[in-house]
Amino acid sequence: MEERIIDIISKSLGGQPTTSDEKKALEEWLSDGGNKRFYQGMQHFSSEAKESLKAREANVDRAFEKHLGKMKENRKTLRLKTFRKVLPYAASILLMAGLFSVMMYLGHEDPGISQEEQWLTAIEPGSNKAELVLADGKVLDLDAKRRKNEIQEKDGTRISNTGSSLVYDASSKMSEKLSYNSLVVPRGGEFQLELEDGTKVWINSETRLRYPTKFPKGERVVLLEGEAYFEVSKDQNRPFIVKTQGVDVRVLGTQFNISSYAEDETIQTTLVEGSVAVMDSKNPKTNLLLDPGYQAVYAKAAKQLENKKVNVDLYTSWKDGKFVFEQASLYDIMNKVSRWYDVKVFYQNNEAGDLNFTGTLKRYENLDRLLGMIEKTNEVKFFFKDNTIIVQKQY
Known part of the structure; x- marks a missing residue:
């Protein structure tokens, strides 16, 4: 069953046609909430890879600068050329990585919890x-x-x-x-x-x-x-x-x-x-x-x-074991999250960082509690990969 689901997901994400039996099998698998959230995350990463191929120049320059930061000009030029050479393979590599994650996910002891949730639960507070x-x-x-x-x-x-x-x-x-x-x-x-x-x-x-x-x-x-x-x-x-x-x-x-x-x-x-x-x-x-x-x-x-x-509570509550936000930008919130939980943050669209949120949370709570509260506004969605929180604005 696991191998069949992997094959069906591969076809679905790759845009290949599926039979009625395969569609039914996929629908049954997606009836589980954890499976559905994981599949949605895979759809998201797959679509991002395809979009990057359509706008390779702008997207590569922006992503390169965002991830690698300020570098010496000669190193930046060399790496940028290398990055552009491998870009045509980005979508297929990303899809393969995603399917490997599916296989790891399907073999986990608790199939009711998505890989993203497992990753997030494993992140401990400071x-x-x-x-x-x-x-x-x-x-x-x-x-x-x-x-x-x-x-x-x-x-x-x-x-x-x-x-x-x-x-x-x-x-x-x-x-x-x-x-x-x-x-x-x-x-x-x-x-x-x-x-x-x-x-x-x-x-x-x-x-x-x-x-x-x-x-x-x-x-x-x-x-x-x-x-x-x-x-x-x-x-x-x-x-x-x-x-x-x-x-x-x-x-x-x-x-x-x-x-x-x-x-x-x-x-x-x-x-x-x-x-x-x-x-x-x-x-x-x-x-x-x-x-x-x-x-x-x-x-x-x-x-x-x-x-x-x-x-003053907005600026001093950290010493008393609390996060207190009042119409704080997501940039400010995630800066604090990044330092306290020792994770990286990447914004897929700049507009997400400008959103404002209000709330209070214990500083020693699990990270999924904080991000779950923010997601309930339906304004932003979080994805998780390689110790990085990926932030996407919902339209």
Whole structure:
């Protein structure tokens, strides 16, 4: 039966005629919901391959640039020529790959679940994991699954590792020489940190924070690439400064969130309580003083700061284990999904990314729950292949 279904699907997707018996067999197989969803996905990929043959120049250039990104001109030209040479075989190769997936699917223990659903269910949410780079350059894996321990550096710094956070011991007898550590959180990870002055930091996925093991008498300065939530310990004599690639955020004692990813067009500083001063790193005269419930948005290209009233939960809920979206673009939503679940995202039509959605979901829910909620709007459809979420707008 399995071999016959594979043969019928091959004919159907390839546009070949089928007999009445074959049509009936296919209809019976498609009566199962999982089979039907899988077949629809195969139809979609097959039609995309055929379309690519009709518009090879435009589609190849666009897909090539989208997938490979910015490359040196000579490498780009060489690969583009190679890509064009194999294009005439794209449809048949894609169909063969699809039929191989059908065979794998048919041989699975649970035929009631489509391969796409199996793939999606297997994707786990992020977890507590990070790497600690010590002052001497040694790198320690802080995966929560590993044994909890105490770390001691050569300068006398003592650090407690709980498996989900690091705590620096303020009573450590350290050298007067300033030394730095870096906490690096990968995609699909998060971690917490308590600095020696008592300041607490929640660090999001794909983020690096560099800080001294003990702050000097003048200022408390840390360097951030990515996203972190700060609960700064009050010290009137030592302002706390977060430096990013664009803005400096200066505080005495407060709670705020900074999102400063290199690929994003803006840097967002959201104030929860207290007050902060946000200034252009290269032009301190361009600055804003924020009140609670407001956000400073720094446009990197224009080098401009904007102050706006916001719902702070939309920008800080991640540290409390939630995704909260309010008329957020699908681009923004999927950027967060990509970092937290460590998956890639590809848009088959640009219009899909401009759609807006509102909702709340626990951060540790399975990915299929989140995408299923979005699909219920009937505005967008998700397909899954090679650890990539393929997004298609429904017309």
